[in-house]
Amino acid sequence: MSKRVGIEVSIALADVVGMANTDVVAAYPITPQTHIVERLAELVADGELDAEYIPVESEHSAMSACMGSAAAGARTFTATAGQGLELMHECLYVASAMRLPIVMAVTNRALSAPISVWGDHSDVMACRDTGWIQIFTENGQEVVDIALCAFRIAEDKNVLLPAMVHLDGFHLSHVIEPIIMPEQNQVDDFLPPNKYPFLLDPARPVAMGDFAPPAIYTEMKWAQEVNLQKSKETILKTWKEFADIFGREYKPVESYRCEDAKVLLMTMGSYSETAMTTIDKMREKGDCENVGLLRLRLWRPFPTDELREAVKNADVLIILDRALSFGAAGGPVGMEIKSALYNVTNKPKIVNYVGGLGGRDITVAEFEEIIKKGIDIARNGSENEFEIFGVRE
Amino acid sequence: MGKSENELTWKELEVGGIVTEPGNASQYKTGDWRSQRPTYDFNKCIKCGMCQIFCPEGCINQNEEGYFVADLFYCKGCGICAHECPTFVITMKEEE
Amino acid sequence: MELKEPIAIRIHGRGGQGAVTLAEVVAQAAISEGKYAQAFPSFGPERRGAPVQAYIRIDDDKPIRNRAGVVFPDIVVVLDPGLLNIVNVTAGLKEDGMLVINTRQTPDKIEIKLGEKQNLAAIDATSIARETLGVPIVNTTMIGALVKARNVVKIESLLEPLNKRFGRLAEKNISAMKKAYENTLVKEKKAIG
Numbered sequence: 001m002s003k004r005v006g007i008e009v010s011i012a013l014a015d016v017v018g019m020a021n022t023d024v025v026a027a028y029p030i031t032p033q034t035h036i037v038e039r040l041a042e043l044v045a046d047g048e049l050d051a052e053y054i055p056v057e058s059e060h061s062a063m064s065a066c067m068g069s070a071a072a073g074a075r076t077f078t079a080t081a082g083q084g085l086e087l088m089h090e091c092l093y094v095a096s097a098m099r100l101p102i103v104m105a106v107t108n109r110a111l112s113a114p115i116s117v118w119g120d121h122s123d124v125m126a127c128r129d130t131g132w133i134q135i136f137t138e139n140g141q142e143v144v145d146i147a148l149c150a151f152r153i154a155e156d157k158n159v160l161l162p163a164m165v166h167l168d169g170f171h172l173s174h175v176i177e178p179i180i181m182p183e184q185n186q187v188d189d190f191l192p193p194n195k196y197p198f199l200l201d202p203a204r205p206v207a208m209g210d211f212a213p214p215a216i217y218t219e220m221k222w223a224q225e226v227n228l229q230k231s232k233e234t235i236l237k238t239w240k241e242f243a244d245i246f247g248r249e250y251k252p253v254e255s256y257r258c259e260d261a262k263v264l265l266m267t268m269g270s271y272s273e274t275a276m277t278t279i280d281k282m283r284e285k286g287d288c289e290n291v292g293l294l295r296l297r298l299w300r301p302f303p304t305d306e307l308r309e310a311v312k313n314a315d316v317l318i319i320l321d322r323a324l325s326f327g328a329a330g331g332p333v334g335m336e337i338k339s340a341l342y343n344v345t346n347k348p349k350i351v352n353y354v355g356g357l358g359g360r361d362i363t364v365a366e367f368e369e370i371i372k373k374g375i376d377i378a379r380n381g382s383e384n385e386f387e388i389f390g391v392r393e
Numbered sequence: 394m395g396k397s398e399n400e401l402t403w404k405e406l407e408v409g410g411i412v413t414e415p416g417n418a419s420q421y422k423t424g425d426w427r428s429q430r431p432t433y434d435f436n437k438c439i440k441c442g443m444c445q446i447f448c449p450e451g452c453i454n455q456n457e458e459g460y461f462v463a464d465l466f467y468c469k470g471c472g473i474c475a476h477e478c479p480t481f482v483i484t485m486k487e488e489e
Numbered sequence: 490m491e492l493k494e495p496i497a498i499r500i501h502g503r504g505g506q507g508a509v510t511l512a513e514v515v516a517q518a519a520i521s522e523g524k525y526a527q528a529f530p531s532f533g534p535e536r537r538g539a540p541v542q543a544y545i546r547i548d549d550d551k552p553i554r555n556r557a558g559v560v561f562p563d564i565v566v567v568l569d570p571g572l573l574n575i576v577n578v579t580a581g582l583k584e585d586g587m588l589v590i591n592t593r594q595t596p597d598k599i600e601i602k603l604g605e606k607q608n609l610a611a612i613d614a615t616s617i618a619r620e621t622l623g624v625p626i627v628n629t630t631m632i633g634a635l636v637k638a639r640n641v642v643k644i645e646s647l648l649e650p651l652n653k654r655f656g657r658l659a660e661k662n663i664s665a666m667k668k669a670y671e672n673t674l675v676k677e678k679k680a681i682g
Contacts, residue, residue, distance in 0.1 A: 197408070
């Protein structure tokens, strides 16, 4: 079996993108994504990766170049963060609607103003409805594994959709930790060559990105939606096959110590791991009822069935959002989960927190505070639709 | 061309709405839009090709004798060719 | 389930002094020994000369999940003596914690300055770095002091990550680290069990 190596998560990600034999990387550097694309540029420059590295002049161009590349049948990767993701915004919709299998790592970053290079999920949430497959990761191993799976999922003939791999800026991207890197032959066995069925070929011309009058637009969009929802089958199948080969299993909603828990905390991304430490500590102390942790891995397509199953025995569900939805009745994840559970008869009381904005840590002790106060709110009510955590009054 | 855009169901659409039959816009008869058609007095024609350059539809071609003539399958009858012709070869006439 | 906490180390330096590299190399050495470890900077745009922090967590036998910055360190490493005047380097340092300082002064004199709260290790890393490397960049030198003060990794385990990180300059850095290991003065407040 492969050995655990101490490696920065960004470097490990770039290396696995290289092992996937990526053909084209088009990216614009932005903190905290830079280490990923610098490493890829280095691999290409050193001749270790036979790929085209396109140093574009903006993220809008990066995604546009990726679309051309994917349409030509090349295995295509890019990475961005924060403002960069937002500058790409209009292109994101085009890539998914044109069914171009691009894999993009997003080192999640807060949005300006004020300028913040640090992590939260504001950038992702603004791109919630772009039609991309979106998967969250919580540690370096998951980043490597999920990125590798993302190529296979995106390029699967039943999917043909772009996929975002989310890793928290700095809290994941810049951490050196033990990661088991796959062997090249394992990658080659797991990841078949990209066979995009409609590739740009002068001998077999096609027209892409057409015009659609009202008479056909609804049909086009519904076909896209059905396809994205259906991609979950392929995602589950791919993760299962990944587990068979690599021994690490991934699920759309991950449960940690939930079997006997009536109170569940739900997080996404790297803070989930800190929250796990809190769950362990609280259970060891035993001064509070049994608490479990749900980690939402698959953000799009949203795993409605798995979520309902995961919370069916819970009385209280405390959801931590790492983004504000300005002027709304809750954080983006909180609102989505409330909506997914609204028509279910037996559902937990939901308490929605927004915290960890702009890279602010939530410590093990603070997660305990969130849980304990969350239980209190669930039982006794609150004047607020959602709670902001850690703001100085 | 297969079914029209008013008939296709979402299940019948190609992945990503990709059009796999290249150049099928040429089957679109824009000539139906015309209310006037160009007519020609080739005695005045100097074969300068100005009408072809200005035609927004790109539907003017040279015939075997070298004269420039609009393809009525596509010609929308806008009259720009008549307006631009330096020797007044073209007259627009109402479609019956 | 026993909840033994990982060893938490906080490194204080200035932008450009290599605090992050120190953390990276020590974590890689620990991982190569089969332990679990984590190293990361106090995130943000790099600014040369500004006070920065880097963190290491090492656990003998289980994955490290806590990803928040180190607030209650077991060990604090200070790369620049000037930082003592502008940063509260002992903030949150545990009762039986160890403070490893780059200083020309002896542990006794430092103690007068900081109070007698913690165990101390002192080394004149700047002089060693100047003599051995020709530049006053003390991160690799301070690894020697850290390992002398608290045996978090084996000196031998550091060789491969240092070689990998520094290439042809590795030999000098290893030599500086070893000199510091030999010359660091450690003053234990009480016997460590």
